[in-house]
Amino acid sequence: MVSIFNHQAYRVVQSPPGWRLSWTWKGKEVIWAMTGAEATHQGDCSRIKSQPLPHSCAHRPVIIDLLPGAPYNMQTSNCCKAGVLTTFNQDPTMSVASFHLAVGNAVIGDDSGDDGGAFVDMPDDYMLGLPGYSCGGAGKVGSTKFPQKDGRRWTQALLTYTIKCTYSQYRASLTPVCCVSLSSFYNDTIVPCPLCSCACESDPSISKRCLGSDEQPSYLRMPNEEDRMKSPIVKCTSHMCPIKVHWHLKQSYRGYWRVKITIMNFNVFRNYSDWTLVVQHPDLTNITKLFSFKSAALAAYRGNGDTVMFWGVRYYNDMLLQYGENGNVQTEMVLPKGEDFTFRGGYGFPRSIMFNGDECVMPPPDEYPQLPRHSSASSLIALYQLFSGVVLYGLVCIV
Numbered sequence: 352m353v354s355i356f357n358h359q360a361y362r363v364v365q366s367p368p369g370w371r372l373s374w375t376w377k378g379k380e381v382i383w384a385m386t387g388a389e390a391t392h393q394g395d396c397s398r399i400k401s402q403p404l405p406h407s408c409a410h411r412p413v414i415i416d417l418l419p420g421a422p423y424n425m426q427t428s429n430c431c432k433a434g435v436l437t438t439f440n441q442d443p444t445m446s447v448a449s450f451h452l453a454v455g456n457a458v459i460g461d462d463s464g465d466d467g468g469a470f471v472d473m474p475d476d477y478m479l480g481l482p483g484y485s486c487g488g489a490g491k492v493g494s495t496k497f498p499q500k501d502g503r504r505w506t507q508a509l510l511t512y513t514i515k516c517t518y519s520q521y522r523a524s525l526t527p528v529c530c531v532s533l534s535s536f537y538n539d540t541i542v543p544c545p546l547c548s549c550a551c552e553s554d555p556s557i558s559k560r561c562l563g564s565d566e567q568p569s570y571l572r573m574p575n576e577e578d579r580m581k582s583p584i585v586k587c588t589s590h591m592c593p594i595k596v597h598w599h600l601k602q603s604y605r606g607y608w609r610v611k612i613t614i615m616n617f618n619v620f621r622n623y624s625d626w627t628l629v630v631q632h633p634d635l636t637n638i639t640k641l642f643s644f645k646s647a648a649l650a651a652y653r654g655n656g657d658t659v660m661f662w663g664v665r666y667y668n669d670m671l672l673q674y675g676e677n678g679n680v681q682t683e684m685v686l687p688k689g690e691d692f693t694f695r696g697g698y699g700f701p702r703s704i705m706f707n708g709d710e711c712v713m714p715p716p717d718e719y720p721q722l723p724r725h726s727s728a729s730s731l732i733a734l735y736q737l738f739s740g741v742v743l744y745g746l747v748c749i750v
Contacts, residue, residue, distance in 0.1 A: 352427075352449060352450070352451050352508075353372070353388075353414075353449065353450055353451075353452065354429070354447060354448070354449045355370060355372065355436065355447065355448045355449075356446065356447050357436040357437065357438060357439070357446045357447070358439075359438060359518070359708065360438060360440070360649055360660070361438060361440075361627050361629045361649065361660045361705065361708050362438070362518060362627070362707060362708030363435070363436065363437050363438060363441070363624075363625045363626070363627055363707060363708075364434065364435060364436035364481060365435060365623060365624045365625060365626075365707070366432075366433040366434045366435045366624055367434075367621075368434065368480070368481065369415065369416055369433050369434015369435060370415075370416065370434045370436060370448065370479055370480060370481065371391075371413055371414070371415055371434070371478075371479070371480025371481070372413075372414045372415075372477070372478070372479060372480065373411060373412065373413040373414065373477070373478045373480060374411065374412070374474040374475065374476060374477045374478075375410065375411045375474055375475055375476040376410055376411070376412075376474050377458070377472045377473070377474055377475070378456060378457075378458060378472070379398075379456050380454055380455065380456045380457050380474075381396070381399065381405040381407065381408045381454070381455045381456060382405055382406045382407040382408075382412060382452050382453070382454060382455075383405045383406060383453040383454070383455050384405075384406055384452070384453045385406050385407075385414075385450060385451065385452045385453075386424075386425055386426065386427050386430075386450065386451045387416075387417065387425070387426060387427030387428075387429075387430035387431070387448075387449055387450030387451055388414050388415060388416055388417060388430065388448075388450035388452075389406070389414070389415060389417060390406060390407035390409065390412045390413065390414055390415075391412075391413045391414075391415055392407065392409050392412070392413070393405075393406070393407050393408065393409070394407055394408040394409030394410070394412070395408055395409075396408040405455065406452075411476075413480065414450070415434060416430065416431065416432055416433055416434040416435075416448055416450075417430055417431040417433075418431065418433050419431050419432065419433060427449055427450055427451055428449060429444070429447050429448055429449040430448065430449060430450055432445060432448065434448075435624060435625060436448060437625045438627065438660070438662075440647040440660060440662075441625060441627070441645075441662050442665075445625075457471060457472070458471070458472035471510055471512075473489040473512055474489075475488055475489070477489070477514050477516070479516050482522070482523040482524065483518045483519050483520060483521075483522045483523025483524070484516050484517070484518050484522075484523075485516065485517060485519070485522065486514055486515065486516040486517075487514060487515050487516075488514070489512040489513070489514050490512060490513055490514075491510065491511070491512055492511050492512065492513050493511065494507045494508045494509070494510065494511045495507070495508045495511045496508075518708070520708075520709050520710065523709070524709070526549050526550055527548060527549050527592065527709070527710065527711065527712050528549060528592065528593055528594060528706070528707075528709050529549075529592050529593070529594035529595065529596060529704075529706040529709060529711040529712070530544035530545065530548035530549065530590045530592045530594075530595055530596070530711055530712040530713075531544065531595070531596050531597070531598060531701070531704050531711050531712065531713050531714065532544050532595060532596075532597045532598070532714070533597070533598050533599075533700055533714060533719060533720060534597070534598075534599045534600070534720060535599065535600035535694075535699070535720040536600055536601060536602060536603070537600070537694065537720070537722055537723065538720035538721060538722070538723070540720050540721075542714045542718050542719060542720060543589065543590070543714075544588075544589070544590035544592060544595055544712065544714070545590065545712055545713075545714055545715070546589055546590070547589075547590065547591065548590040548591070548592050548712040549590060549591045549592035549593070549712070550591035550592075551591065552587050552588070552589065552591055557591060560583070560584050560585070561584065561585050561586060561587040561588075561591065562584065562585075562586055562587060562619055563586075563587050564586070564587070583618050583619075583620070583621055584618070584619045584620055585617040585618055585619060585674070586617045586619065586674055588617060590712075592617065592712070593616070593617055593618045593621075594614065594615070594616060594617065594618075594623075594706050594711075595614075595615045595617065596612065596613070596614050596615075596628065596704050596706060596711055597612070597613040597615065598610065598611075598612055598700060598701055598704075599611040599612075599613070600694070600699045600700075600720075601683065603694070604685075606687060606688055607639060607685050607686060607687055607688060608634075608685070608686055608688060608692070608699065609683060609684070609685050609686075610683065610684055610686065610699075611681065611682070611683045612628070612630075612644075612661075612681060612682050612683075612684075613679055613680075613681040614626070614628060614671060614679060614680050614681070614706070615678065615679045616671050616672065616673060616674055616678040616679065617674050617678075618673055618674055619673060619674050620673060621673055622670055622671060622672050622673055623670070623671040623707065624669070624670050625662065625663075625669055625670075626662065626663065626669070626670075626671045626680075626706070626707055627660055627661070627662050627706070627707055627708065628660070628661040628662070628704070628705070628706055629649065629658060629659070629660050629661075629704065629705040629706075629708070630658070630659055630661065630701050630703075630704050631657055631658045631701060631702040631703045631704075632657060632700075632701045632702055633657045633689070633691075633702075634657075634686045634687065634688075634689060634692065635648075635657055635658070635659045635686070636648070636656055636657055637686075637687055638659070638684055638685075638686060639684075639685040639686060639687055640684060640685040641661075641682065641683075641684045642682050642683045642684065643664060643667070643668060643680075643681070643682050643683075644661045644662065644663065644664070644668075644680075644682040644684075645661065645662050645663070645664060646659050646660065646661050646662075647659070647660050648660075657702075661682065663680060668680045694722055695722055697716055697719035700719055701713075
């Protein structure tokens with residue numbers, strides 16, 4: 352049995368493409384049968400004289416997850432999610448994948464090491480098949496134990512090995528993949544994403560991968576899945592990012608303030624399943640009210656507890672659709688005003704934002720929307736507080 356666990360706090364393995372686990376056999380091993388997953392190619396099985404032929408004779412098999420709704424006799428527990436691995440916070444049952452395989456011609460013998468026991472000549476050169484991930488070799492650990500149905504007896508695997516895979520944003524993409532724009536109720540200025548945040552529209556090699564505002568996508572030239580991941584086709588913008596996050600300071604109450612967050616997808620052909628958004632801000636330690644998103648504090652992140660991960664509600668907005676009228680998801684949240692709260696100096700804007708675990712490009716602080724001059728700023732915010740207070744009081748009275 353092979354199990355894949357996603358221990359990352361805020362990064363999801365999405366579909367497409369989903370995980371694509373591969374390795375290189377040491378000898379002439381074959382996979383006779385599989386449940387819970389399948390090999391993409393059977394390979395050359397001409398040396399096998401018996402029938403039926405093995406599931407895969409490839410020297411380097413590529414294993415992919417089954418799709419939801421796979422035949423019952425091909426399923427195992429934790430399978431059939433099209434390669435999706437969410438974070439544990441989002442859904443513990445979706446953060447693990449498992450499959451069974453029967454291997455033939457494997458070399459099994461006695462371990463010549465100090466600990467003795469059996470050993471398997473494990474394959475090497477493991478890959479997860481996802482941009483940015485690199486995997487180490489197989490290391491022998493204590494044998495996995497399995498409880499029986501009645502819970503009174505435990506069985507044990509003959510051998511257990513682990514392979515650790517790590518992620519690097521710089522290996523995944525040489526350029527950023529998202530940017531942030533800002534606005535506020537006290538200033539008409541909308542601070543856009545920095546120019547050329549992810550690429551420059553004027554670059555000839557980039558201009559071929561974007562569509563103008565008056566262009567319609569041609570599905571006859573729709574890229575294949577691999578090309579969509581490496582060089583996505585996006586709408587032509589000044590920032591050229593596939594994803595833009597907009598942070599809007601919406602209202603100021605007497606003891607609270609309100610923020611609206613919008614995530615926009617500029618990919619023409621790609622959806623984002625089970626997306627995540629990580630935001631760092633001092634006042635996120637105690638969110639009073641959150642609408643249409645779910646959240647979890649990442650207390651261990653950077654050691655100060657001011658970072659929160661957001662994600663969508665299942666079957667409502669957990670899928671960020673491709674560019675278009677519905678190519679966005681949004682939320683509003685009400686935050687308490689702490690002792691040090693102020694709208695001055697850009698305090699109301701996030702310190703950093705990550706989409707799907709990748710850092711987004713922020714505007715420089717000197718471009719943040721500024722408060723009006725002191726004489727008018729106080730009266731403006733006071734007016735918002737008075738108006739908001741009357742509305743809230745009126746709602747309470749009606750109830």
